Amino acid sequence: MFVLAKGGEPLMPCHQARARELLAGGRAVVARRAPFTIRLKHRTRAGSAVEGVQLRLDPGSKATGIAIADERHRNGPKGRTAVARRGLITLELRHRGQQIHGGMVRRAAYRRRRRSANLRYRAPRHDNRPRPDGWLPPSLRHRVDSTTAVVARLCRYAPVREIHVEQVAFDTTAFAGVMPSCVQDGIEPTYAASEVPQFLRAKWKRSCAYCDATGVPLNIDHVRARSRGGSDRVSNLVLACVPCNQAKGTAPVQEFLADRPARLERVIRQLRKPLQDVAATNATRLQLVKALATQSVPVHAWSGGRTHWNRFAMGLPKSHTLDALTNGVIDHERGTRSSGYPRRS
Incomplete structure (x- = not known):
């Protein structure tokens, strides 16, 4: 408390x-x-x-883990001194980025109508003004502002001496899984370096992804339809014959291939995770550290690899609050899963 x-x-x-x-x-x-x-x-x-406490953060796309901890020096066996980190208060901040994005999409639809409507009010205009440096969309700015506001509030109720934040950087090209001029999934380099239609023909061996039909006209089909939030990424595209393409339409692939589970598993295996969360984390990581620096408290940024190693070494499950508690330098035995002192032989 x-x-x-x-x-x-x-x-x-x-x-x-x-x-x-x-x-x-x-x-x-x-x-x-x-x-x-x-x-x-x-x-x-x-x-x-x-004595003061430490405020530790694990930023995420949908939630941010926050942990208030203190560190104390303890004497272990054979005169060994270890730093024990104790979690005092943990909480998880849920972001409203998806709700804000949905509201902006609806607002854009309302304003788009004014361009074609014959109204006697002020004519609609396009927002063609330049944006300042460091500008973020409202759905991303909300993540930075809400986290900074909670940190400022906690600094009023706890004697915070340091702020430690996990600064994660994701490689989006590794998630996309499409690397030109290299062999991937058994595809020849000449096909991998060509255009998207040729890449899909080589990937699906010039056959329909839903019925294995060959020697017929093939169309590029979105596994997850664009009307349902699908993207134009190569991982979301397959080749489909005209009958299968028309039969599927905009229906989910789970419904279209419900009676063919083996075929459904094959198509799903070709998909990749969407990159909205990865892009949101990459876009806000530097802005968050810069915003936290205005709290007049020293801010330390740590990599996600160090947090993963600390959590793995201590055998902790994956969660935002535990990631926030284990970021930074932790005094634990290397190569073991225990954070305590080694047992006597």
């Missing part, structure tokens, strides 16, 4: 049982309910031992 001094200054967080004891004894009052914060009646900041 967050604890405030008599004058409202942040003190070290306490356990829930300790907070209930202070409230029951009349030594503290509830200062805020979300997040739950108590204020001591007779304790000042000068008369308290405040």
Whole structure:
């Protein structure tokens, strides 16, 4: 629980049982309910031992993990000193990027109508003005602003000394899986370096992806129709004969191939994950670190590989809050899955 001094200054967080004891004894009052914060009646900041805490972040496309932790030096076997990191408070911030994007799409549709409607009001105009440096779409700006606002609020309720953020950079070309001038999935280099139609002919061996028909006209079909949010990426394109293309239409491929599970598994295996989340993370990672630097608290950025190694070494499951807690440098035994001290032989 967050604890405030008599004058409202942040003190070290306490356990829930300790907070209930202070409230029951009349030594503290509830200062805020979300997040739950108590204020001591007779304790000042000068008369308290405040060691400070660390605020750790794991930014994501749909959610951001936040962990408040402290580190203490402990003496282990054979005089070995280790730094023990203890998680005090964890929370997960859910973003509304998809809702904002949907609202902007609807607004664009309403405004697009004005271009062809004969209205007597102000004529519609296009937003052709240059955008400033560092501009982000509202759906991405929301991720940075909401995270920064929560961090600023937590800094008012906890004695934050440092901010540690995981700065992940994804390689979108590795996710796309299409590499020109190289052999991939058994395709000759000459075909891989050619245009998209020739690439699809080589990938599907000039046959229909849904019925294996050959020697017939083949069309390029979207596995996930564009009307359902599909893209024009090569991984979302297949070759289909005219009857299969017309029979499928805009229906989901799961419905079209419901009676042929083996064929459905083959087509799904060719697909790749969409890159919206990857693009959102890449676009906001630098802006988030720059925004956190305005909190007058030292900010440290760490790679995602270090976080993955820390989580793997300690045998922790994958989650945003645990990733936030394990980012940065952790004193653990190399090559083991335990974060504790080695057992005596």
